[in-house]
Amino acid sequence: MTEMVETLIYQRPDSLQMVHTHYCPGCTHGVAHRLIAEVLDEMDIRPITIGVAPVGCSVFAYNYFNVDFAEAAHGRAPAMATGLKRVSPDKIVFTYQGDGDLASIGAAEILHVAGRGENITTIFINNAIYGMTGGQMAPTTLPGQRTTSTPLGRDVEVHGMPLKMCEVLSQLDGSAYVVRRSLHDVPNIRRAKKAIRAAFEVQQKALGFSMVELLSSCPTNWGLPPQESLDWIKDHMLPAFPLGDYKVHPALAVDGG
Amino acid sequence: MTLELLEGNTAFAEAAVRAGCQAYFGYPITPQTEALEHMARRMPELGRVFLQAESEVAAINMVYGAACAGVRVMTSSSSPGVSLMMEGLSYIAGSEVPVVVVDVMRGGPGLGNIAPSQGDYNQMVKGGGHGDYKQIVLAPATVQELIDMTYEAFDLAEKYRCITVVLTDGNLGQMMEPAELPPMQAVRSKADRPAWALTGADGRPPNVISSIYIDPVIEEAFNRKLMAKQAEIEANEVRFREFMLEDAELAIVAFGTAGRISQSAIRAARGEGIRVGLLRPVSLYPYPYARVAALAEQVRAILVVEMNGGQMVDDVRLAVQGRVPVEFYGRMGGVTPLPEEILDQIHRLRAFQPAAR
Amino acid sequence: MAKGRILIEEALCKGCELCTTVCPKDLIEIAPDRFTPKGYHPAILVDPGRDCTGCAICSVICPEAAITVYRMTAAPVRAAA
Numbered sequence: 027m028t029e030m031v032e033t034l035i036y037q038r039p040d041s042l043q044m045v046h047t048h049y050c051p052g053c054t055h056g057v058a059h060r061l062i063a064e065v066l067d068e069m070d071i072r073p074i075t076i077g078v079a080p081v082g083c084s085v086f087a088y089n090y091f092n093v094d095f096a097e098a099a100h101g102r103a104p105a106m107a108t109g110l111k112r113v114s115p116d117k118i119v120f121t122y123q124g125d126g127d128l129a130s131i132g133a134a135e136i137l138h139v140a141g142r143g144e145n146i147t148t149i150f151i152n153n154a155i156y157g158m159t160g161g162q163m164a165p166t167t168l169p170g171q172r173t174t175s176t177p178l179g180r181d182v183e184v185h186g187m188p189l190k191m192c193e194v195l196s197q198l199d200g201s202a203y204v205v206r207r208s209l210h211d212v213p214n215i216r217r218a219k220k221a222i223r224a225a226f227e228v229q230q231k232a233l234g235f236s237m238v239e240l241l242s243s244c245p246t247n248w249g250l251p252p253q254e255s256l257d258w259i260k261d262h263m264l265p266a267f268p269l270g271d272y273k274v275h276p277a278l279a280v281d282g283g
Numbered sequence: 284m285t286l287e288l289l290e291g292n293t294a295f296a297e298a299a300v301r302a303g304c305q306a307y308f309g310y311p312i313t314p315q316t317e318a319l320e321h322m323a324r325r326m327p328e329l330g331r332v333f334l335q336a337e338s339e340v341a342a343i344n345m346v347y348g349a350a351c352a353g354v355r356v357m358t359s360s361s362s363p364g365v366s367l368m369m370e371g372l373s374y375i376a377g378s379e380v381p382v383v384v385v386d387v388m389r390g391g392p393g394l395g396n397i398a399p400s401q402g403d404y405n406q407m408v409k410g411g412g413h414g415d416y417k418q419i420v421l422a423p424a425t426v427q428e429l430i431d432m433t434y435e436a437f438d439l440a441e442k443y444r445c446i447t448v449v450l451t452d453g454n455l456g457q458m459m460e461p462a463e464l465p466p467m468q469a470v471r472s473k474a475d476r477p478a479w480a481l482t483g484a485d486g487r488p489p490n491v492i493s494s495i496y497i498d499p500v501i502e503e504a505f506n507r508k509l510m511a512k513q514a515e516i517e518a519n520e521v522r523f524r525e526f527m528l529e530d531a532e533l534a535i536v537a538f539g540t541a542g543r544i545s546q547s548a549i550r551a552a553r554g555e556g557i558r559v560g561l562l563r564p565v566s567l568y569p570y571p572y573a574r575v576a577a578l579a580e581q582v583r584a585i586l587v588v589e590m591n592g593g594q595m596v597d598d599v600r601l602a603v604q605g606r607v608p609v610e611f612y613g614r615m616g617g618v619t620p621l622p623e624e625i626l627d628q629i630h631r632l633r634a635f636q637p638a639a640r
Numbered sequence: 641m642a643k644g645r646i647l648i649e650e651a652l653c654k655g656c657e658l659c660t661t662v663c664p665k666d667l668i669e670i671a672p673d674r675f676t677p678k679g680y681h682p683a684i685l686v687d688p689g690r691d692c693t694g695c696a697i698c699s700v701i702c703p704e705a706a707i708t709v710y711r712m713t714a715a716p717v718r719a720a721a
Contacts (some may be wrong), residue, residue, distance in 0.1 A: 029715040036646070038698045038705040046678060049703065052656035056703025063705070070551040073485035076350070079493075088491045094481040096351045097493030099374050102344035105336065109348025110481065111354070112332045117483055135344070212700045252656040260698055272342050 030160060039063035041072045048086060052252020054209040054242040055083060058151055059090055061219045062122070065226055066093070073116040076110055078103040080132075082124035083157040101132025104139040107146045118229055120147040129165040129189050133184050135194065143200025143234035147225045150191060155243040161247030165189040167281060168266050173247070193241050194270035202234030203271040208241040210259035214269075224278065227283050233275045241267055286461040289534060289626040291426050294462060295359070295385055295449065298433040300325050303468035304383070305354040306332035308345035313397040314363045314385035314453035315373040317470070319359070331470060339364035343371030343384075350371035350380035351492045353480025354471060359385035362403050362455070363394060372446055373412025376509075377494025381440035384418075385433060385449045390617030397619025399453030401539060404594035407448050410565045415506050417513050419520060420567040425461040428565075434465045443516055450567060452590065454540045496503050513569075522565040523574055526569035529555065533558030533632050534578050534601050536565050537588040540619065545588050548625035559629055567595070574600035583634035584608045586628050592614060608635050644694020644711040648667060652706035657681035657697040659707065665691045689690050 038044070045189045046069040049055045050131035052183040066072045068132035079087040086093030098106045103121040113118040123278055128136050128150050139146060155173055156162040162175040162195035166188045203225055207218035218240055225236035250258055289297075296318040299307070307322040314392075319335065321350050326333035334347070336342035342358050351357040360368060365386045365563040375382050388397040388403045403411075408420050419439050423429040429451055476482055481490055496502035526546050528534065535545045542563035552559045562578055563569050578585065584607055587596040596611045612628045614620045646668075653676055660668045662685060662689025667687045676682050685692065691707075 030712040031715045032645075032710050033713040035694050035709040035711045036699045037708045038649075042705055046652060047704065051680065051703075052658055053703060056705070057701070060703070060705040074483040075354075076481045083379065083654035085495065087488075088493060092484065092489055094484050094490045095492075096348065096481055097378075097491070097495055098347075099344065099370055102340070102347075102371070105341040105344035106348035106351070108334070108336075108341075109306070109345035109350075110352050111348075112334060112345070113349045113352045113354045113356070114482065134337055135341055138341065142334075212697050215700050217504065225654050253656050255657070 028266050030254065039064040039067045040140040042081065043090055043092050045089060047090055049083065049226045050246045051081070052243065052245045052255060053072045054240070055151060057209050057215060058149060058240055058242065059087070061215070061222050062149060063091065065223045069101050069226060071226065074116065076114070078110070080117070080121070080123040080127035080205065082127050084122055084124065084151070085158065087122055101127050101130070102135055103127065104132065104144070104146070104148065108139060108142070108144050111144060111146050115145070116224060118147070118227045120149065120273060122149045122151070122228070124151045125153065125164040125166040129191050136191070136218065137198070140195040140201045140235045141200065142211070145229050145232045145234065147229045148237040150237055150239040151220065151242045152239055152267065153244040154188070155244050155247050157186065157244045157247055174210070180189070188204040190267060197238060200234050201226040201237070202271045202275040203236040203278060205271045206239040206241070206267060208264065208269055209243070210256040212242065214226065231277065233277055239267070284463055286463055288459050289426055289462045289464070290317060290459045291429055291451070291456045292387065293321045294426050294464070295433040296321040297325070298430040298462055299357050299383065299437070300329065301436045301465045301467050302434045303355050304331070304357050306349045306356040306436065307358065308334050308336050308342040308349070308356070309337045309358050309360065309451065310342050310364060312339070312361045312398070314359050314389055314456050315359050315385070317456070318385065318612060324565070330572050338478050339367035339484065340371070345366040346382055347375050347378070347380065348370055350375065350382050351378070351481045353476030353482065357383035357385070359387065361387045361389045362391050362612050364407065365403060366603070369412040372418070373414050374494050375446055376412065376416035377416065379412065379444040379472070381437070381444055382446050382491060383407040383433070383436040383440055383449070385451065386447060386488060388450070388452040390442065390615070396617045397453065399540065399619055400617050401410055401452060401590040402595070402615070402617065403450065404567065404591060407450050415529050416509055418448050419443070419516060420448045420450050422450050422538040422565055422567050423455060424539050425463040426458065428456065430462055430464060430588055439520065443512055445512065445516070446626070450539070452540050453563055466635055517569040521569050521571050524563045524564065524565055525573040526561040528562060531558050532582055532630065533559040533586070534555065534582045535559065535561045535586045535588055535625070535629070536564070536575060537561065538567060538595060541588045543592050544620055544622055545625050547622035548629060552629045557629060557633055565625035567612070568589050570598050572598070572602040575599055576604070579603040580604040582607060584632045585611045586608065586612060586632045588620065588625055588628070589613045591620065642687060642690035642692050644692040644709065645687070646684065646698060646710070647668045647708040648683050649706040649708070650682045652704040653680060653682040654678070654704060655682055656703065657683070658701045659683050659705070662697050662701050664695060665693070668694050676708065694698065
């Protein structure tokens with residue numbers, strides 16, 4: 027009979043610090059952090075990675091990742107990342123931003139890092155709401171969605187339609203890899219991890235700007251328990267923010283994606 | 284001594300290059316765009332970093348990022364652009380990373396005009412970004428001083444891990460004068476980056492550079508640390524120049540171009556037998572309060588001349604504490620005063636008698 | 641004998657219950673009688689039938705990276721010396 031041994035299949039990645047996070051129970055920030063950390067471990071790039079934290083729920087991201095980190099002003103992470111990467115081109119630089127940080131106050135900064143083809147990676151957490159400040163409308167809030175600043179539901183006559191950042195940024199020549207994935211179930215989380223890995227590989231190959239938009243949950247401000255929040259992503263956000271590969275650099279296609 | 288005819292903006296940009304500035308991020312704005320253009324050509328020539336950012340907001344944040352990496356970095360702008368940088372400067376001050384900024388002031392407020400002014404004194408010296416912080420502010424009056432102060436600004440910024448501002452105006456930015464450039468310094472090697480810098484947590488715990496201290500008690504402790512640093516700066520870095528002050532019974536206090544023009548007026552006044560001199564603050568922060576206070580013991584009236592509505596005059600009054608009259612003369616909106624106007628003011632000042640004590 | 645087992649780090653678990661919904665064998669429950677140091681009811685493996693396969697699906701959904709997964713695998717064959 028074949029001898030069987032108990033093998034470690036999975037444990038918490040080294041690129042995450044062994045600390046309790048302040049994120050709400052069931053918040054997919056934790057999943058996104060974990061996936062990034064797993065990728066940094068697997069690619070063995072933790073010692074050369076520098077992160078730029080946003081303003082938002084993930085303002086304390088620097089307490090959770092085991093890498094050098096800078097704290098940016100609201101929306102300015104892509105500009106800070108540009109400064110860091112231009113003077114340290116041998117380092118891996120990534121920004122981690124929410125929908126207010128990236129699509130509202132930071133709209134100019136993210137547009138221009140993509141336009142310049144800056145060799146940085148952005149992980150964009152889209153949960154259709156402003157979490158940290160207590161649940162106001164985000165540029166990505168859905169029509170009719172109730173938030174504390176749209177108590178009767180987002181009125182598109184007043185506020186316009188949600189911004190689709192993958193669609194916008196993929197139009198720019200400097201974008202090398204711009205994709206949207208979701209964290210609402212295990213198969214999608216696995217696909218999200220592959221995309222995050224691809225994005226960091228794009229940076230290693232210096233092909234230009236890479237971004238992975240992750241449809242994420244906000245149980246507290248959506249007023250839903252964690253599992254129902256994941257269902258809400260599937261039922262409401264997927265139709266509004268279609269998953270897919272919006273820009274893939276030709277060099278990547280040749281390599282098999 | 285090799286004197287060249289140099290334009291102010293180009294000169295300060297080249298001075299920064301000579302100081303080993305490794306990265307320049309900026310945005311075009313009159314009257315300092317020549318600096319950006321000089322850097323656009325020079326930095327790539329030397330294998331250093333140049334980037335025209337999408338706005339001054341982006342530029343100051345790129346500067347912030349590069350400073351976090353432990354390299355010498357600067358930006359330059361003019362009044363409306365500097366306003367856009369105020370958020371970034373507050374963050375930089377709160378993170379204690381060294382940064383050099385040159386502000387070539389123009390007429391304001393708002394879009395104003397492209398003519399020279401000194402209207403950003405309060406903004407730069409009292410802190411235009413939110414919160415409790417101060418930045419070293421140096422005010423040149425000649426192209427040579429502009430060169431020397433920009434060159435030294437990097438050392439000061441690193442010595443104190445603070446922002447150093449060279450505060451000048453469109454006159455100096457645009458004029459051409461004979462001046463000498465300093466010797467070239469190489470950029471810092473990767474191995475020599477400071478221990479606090481973000482260089483990748485390879486074989487050491489991660490470095491975090493941030494200005495957030497969510498616990499008020501800890502934030503206050505950090506604020507006290509900044510205050511202690513300011514006390515050190517105030518003790519060590521006060522600078523000023525004097526012109527014909529030894530036997531003066533009247534004094535002008537003026538900085539930058541206003542000080543320079545006042546010198547011409549003073550020469551004319553001396554020709555008429557009026558014993559007037561100039562105290563020209565060079566460090567606006569730390570302000571030479573002690574020297575101005577001592578001046579109030581010597582002269583019977585002080586005239587403050589500025590190219591604004593009256594900003595530095597408040598600091599003079601603070602130092603003088605009412606001991607002698609402090610009069611103010613200002614031109615605004617981008618108008619540069621002529622020596623004759625200042626001479627008129629000196630005549631007016633001459634009429635002041637000391638108050639009965 | 642169980643093919644797999646999991647350890648849930650209770651200091652990190654926030655009792656979000658996501659792992660309880662994805663386990664293909666329904667082996668994870670929320671402990672109603674216990675609190676973590678932060679005051680959450682932690683998730684626990686309840687596997688009296690030794691049915692856990694070590695599939696690790698729970699670790700994929702866990703936002704806290706609190707789950708360690710083990711599985712019995714064939715011992716590696718040693719090459720002849």
